[in-house]
Amino acid sequence: MMRGNIIGKKIRTLRELKGYSQDYVAGKLDIAQNTYSKIESNQTKLNTDILERIAEVLEVSITDLLSEEPIVLNFNGVNHGAQGKFDLIEHFHSGQKELYEKIIASKDEEIARMQKIIDALLGKK
Numbered sequence: 006m007m008r009g010n011i012i013g014k015k016i017r018t019l020r021e022l023k024g025y026s027q028d029y030v031a032g033k034l035d036i037a038q039n040t041y042s043k044i045e046s047n048q049t050k051l052n053t054d055i056l057e058r059i060a061e062v063l064e065v066s067i068t069d070l071l072s073e074e075p076i077v078l079n080f081n082g083v084n085h086g087a088q089g090k091f092d093l094i095e096h097f098h099s100g101q102k103e104l105y106e107k108i109i110a111s112k113d114e115e116i117a118r119m120q121k122i123i124d125a126l127l128g129k130k
Contacts, residue, residue: 013047015070019063020045033062 020030031041034055043049044059051059053067060067 012051012070013045016059016063017045019065019070023063025062030059030062034058 020027027041027045028038031038034041040049044051044055056067056070060070063070
């Protein structure tokens with residue numbers, strides 16, 4: 006089980022990964038933004054009711070919030086007030102980051118291979 010002083014950071018990271026602003030999540034929870042900010046900065050104790058509501062908004066389980074295990078997120082393409090771009094890779098679990106980098110390298114190799122085929126078909130060298 007995760008220590009209490011880390012839960013707020015995990016909630017913040019999940020919110021940012023989903024592209025949600027603090028204002029958006031606070032509105033969904035029907036609380037003030039500054040109250041929500043205190044949750045993320047571990048300045049308030051969380052009860053099961055608020056944890057359930059946060060988990061619902063972030064589309065994870067309470068177990069996910071409390072666990073030290075990485076979470077697989079459901080990105081549905083919705084962006085609710087994110088400020089600029091967010092670097093997802095910095096928040097990946099180390100195993101996920103390595104897998105991500107291998108997939109990207111494989112994609113790049115496949116693109117280069119396909120470009121050679123296209124060039125050959127078009128008579129380019």
